[in-house]
Amino acid sequence: MSRVRSIRRFLLSGILALVSLSLAVSGLIGYLEANHEMEELFDARLAQSARITNQLLSRYLKQRGELPSNGAVYQEWEQAVPADPHQEKRSFSQLGRDNEFTPYGHEFEHNLYFQLLNEQGTILLRSPNAPEQPLTTLERGFNSETKDHHEWRTFTLYNEDEQTWLIVAERDDERGELASKMATLTMLPLFITLPFLLGLLWWLVTRGLAPLNQLTQAIGERHPANLSPLNLAIKAEELTPLVSEINRLMHTLADTIEREKQFTNEAAHELRTPLAVLRIHSENALAAEDDASREQALRKMLLALDRSDRLIRQLLTQARIDNQQAPALGKLDLSLLLQGTLATLAPIALRKDLQLSLEGDEHLQVMGQAMLLDLMFGNLIDNALRYTQVGGEVAVVITQEGNRVRVDVRDNGPGIPTAALSRLCERFFRVNPQQGDGVGLGMAIVQRIVQLHGADLDIHNRPEGGLEVSVLLPAPPRPA
Secondary structure: OOOOOOHHHHHHHHHHHHHHHHHHHHHHHHHHHHHHHHHHHHHHHHHHHHHHHHHHHHHHHHHHOOOOOOOEEOHHHOOOOOOOHHHHHHHHHHHOOOOOEEOOEEHHHHHEEEEEEEOOOOEEEEOOOOOOOOOOOOOOEEEEEEEOOEEEEEEEEEEOOOOEEEEEEEEHHHHHHHHHHHHHHHHHHHHHHHHHHHHHHHHHHHHHOHHHHHHHHHHHOOOOOOOOOOOOOOOOOOOHHHHHHHHHHHHHHHHHHHHHHHHHHHHHHHHHHHHHHHHHHHHHHHHOOOHHHHHHHHHHHHHHHHHHHHHHHHHHHHHHHHOOOOOOOEEEEHHHHHHHHHHHHHHHHHHOOOEEEEEEOOOOEEEEOHHHHHHHHHHHHHHHHHOOOOOOEEEEEEEEEOOEEEEEEEEOOOOOOHHHHOOOOOOOOOOOOOOOOOOOOHHHHHHHHHHHOOOEEEEEEOOOOOEEEEEEEEOOOOOO
16 A cells, blocks of 8 residues: 655655755865865965965065075074963954964964075975975965875065075965864854754744644544535645635535435336326236236236336436536437437437438538437437327427537427426426326436536427427537
8 A cells, every 4th residue: 555645745745855865065166166266375475475474484584695505494483472472462352362373473384484595405494393394395376285184275476686595485284274163164054054044944834734634634534414515714826726626526525415314205206107007007907807907907007017117218318428427429420320210219319200301411510429429319319209290290400500410300280288397307297197108207308418518408399380409519620
């Protein structure tokens, strides 16, 4: 059995996953970009420090009067720190709250090194802790080298006056650590706000699905017999079509149940009469004293059985088409369909010596369902044949009227009283119950099939006598 999926859980997990992934990707991109920008900033600082250092060392060498020759350490590069640095802690507290700050500068100052070399590449002067070997080749500009198991980022300047090379360098691991720390601090607010954002999204989704929960509760609390329209206190644009369709379904279901109740009551009422007649004729057959009386009673029983059989078949047909909704309509050749219907009913016409004809345009097409249309025209023609006197005439005429096809079923029988025309399609209504063996469901079936096809039905007496029933069916759309 497949597991039922929760819309709330799907939305929440999907949104949380997408937001987390988006923030993670954004954070990673931001971190890499910030780290790259920090590296460029450090390179710019390194170049600037090289030029300042070059000026300072030029003054220093002029004051000294001679170039050092043994790779001496330039002690003035770092300021001496007093024995008790806490004595000036109060006055320096305004510089910041980071532990790297001291009253004499910043800890990161120790990350900068320099080497002063002559044209032969011999180190003349260097900063404290700088390597004793040249860090890079004597070429102007930036470079990256590996010395003493460390990666170095260098910037080299050439002093034409003193004919010296100045290499200013930073250890790459130290500057990388600093760049990563600064980039991480830049991204930190983003990740701090992530839990609050996810919590807000959780609340919004739960709040947004509240009308759905209300709809579920409203339906769950209803009694099965309560088919009145739903009326939610919370209006939601997305749920309005769903509620409308549920209300439409309830209305249709209520109509169907009401029709079934009416149909059941009417059927029960109509079935009582033929059953009572069958019982009477059965009793008469049992009580008959001679064969002639018994045979007469049995023949009457057969007539009653035929009428009961017709009634049951009509009841089943009525029930079937009452519950049918929007049948699939296709193109039909109406002439061929009516020819088949007339061929089926021809024996009735022959028994009553009636003239049965099909007139009008041939091969006209309509949009319909063959089984239903055959049932409809069968009922109309059968009624005309049953209520037309012996030697009469029944004609079926087909004509085209614009985008519809008209079918007229005409007879020259007695017609129908004008007052009864409006009730002719009512269930179990018969103009003359004593005439014929009908059950009063044929025209109700015809009217329902007309409705299912979106057609029109017209019933009127002919001026020359007889009845005419007209059905206007939709024709297929013509190609442009």
